[in-house]
Amino acid sequence: DVKVTQSSRYLVKRTGEKVFLECVQDMDHENMFWYRQDPGLGLRLIYFSYDVKMKEKGDIPEGYSVSREKKERFSLILESASTNQTSMYLCASTEPGTGGSYNEQFFGPGTRLTVL
Amino acid sequence: LAKTTQPISMDSYEGQEVNITCSHNNIATNDYITWYQQFPSQGPRFIIQGYKTKVTNEVASLFIPADRKSSTLSLPRVSLSDTAVYYCLVEGFQKLVFGTGTRLLVSP
Numbered sequence: 001d002v003k004v005t006q007s008s009r010y011l012v013k014r015t016g017e018k019v020f021l022e023c024v025q026d027m028d029h030e031n032m033f034w035y036r037q038d039p040g041l042g043l044r045l046i047y048f049s050y051d052v053k054m055k056e057k058g059d060i061p062e063g064y065s066v067s068r069e070k071k072e073r074f075s076l077i078l079e080s081a082s083t084n085q086t087s088m089y090l091c092a093s094t095e096p097g098t099g100g101s102y103n104e105q106f107f108g109p110g111t112r113l114t115v116l
Numbered sequence: 117l118a119k120t121t122q123p124i125s126m127d128s129y130e131g132q133e134v135n136i137t138c139s140h141n142n143i144a145t146n147d148y149i150t151w152y153q154q155f156p157s158q159g160p161r162f163i164i165q166g167y168k169t170k171v172t173n174e175v176a177s178l179f180i181p182a183d184r185k186s187s188t189l190s191l192p193r194v195s196l197s198d199t200a201v202y203y204c205l206v207e208g209f210q211k212l213v214f215g216t217g218t219r220l221l222v223s224p
Contacts, residue, residue: 101148107159
């Protein structure tokens with residue numbers, strides 16, 4: 001059974017703290033993604049990576065960075081957490097599809113981050 | 117930034133067919149349309165993907181008109197377990213734009 005795991009289901013941090021969210025996939029997928037999900041806004045792409053040590057900004061990268069040192073692991077970093085980063089964070093992985101699209105994305109269960 | 121728009125919510129009854137439409141006026145030539153289903157406390161799960169005309173799998177159909185500015189997810193004979201949030205996604209090269217989701221409530 002394919003699996004994407006995220007390091008924590010719930011996380012509470014204080015403003016200004018450095019936060020690491022970890023994602024691991026066991027499907028040997030090339031592409032990995034970080035999204036945040038907020039009520040009324042759906043899923044918004046923060047960063048993605050199409051290979052080890054490669055990263056691309058998504059639609060809302062401000063305040064975030066990422067790291068991909070190994071193919072199976074993609075980390076999202078909040079350098080200095082702020083209250084407006086309180087959200088559900090979802091990680092996903094997939095293989096490239098045809099014509100520039102992607103195949104089915106497999107999502108982790110999400111990490112609900114609260115910044116106080 | 118491309119925009120993907122869908123209704124906030126829909127209600128249905130068991131056994132009915134449900135059609136959820138997504139608007140994506142700025143879709144690019146090489147973009148695909150994908151639909152995901154999400155239950156509470158879980159990540160989204162793939163339902164179906166298409167480029168044009170009609171695609172059908174064991175759980176749903178996807179209708180895409182010739183201009184591709186909209187798409188319709190069709191769920192035949194829904195059951196209570198189909199109560200979930202459904203997301204439309206327009207995806208292309210280094211581009212992934214989700215809609216805001218449609219909350220479907222299926223009642224007995």
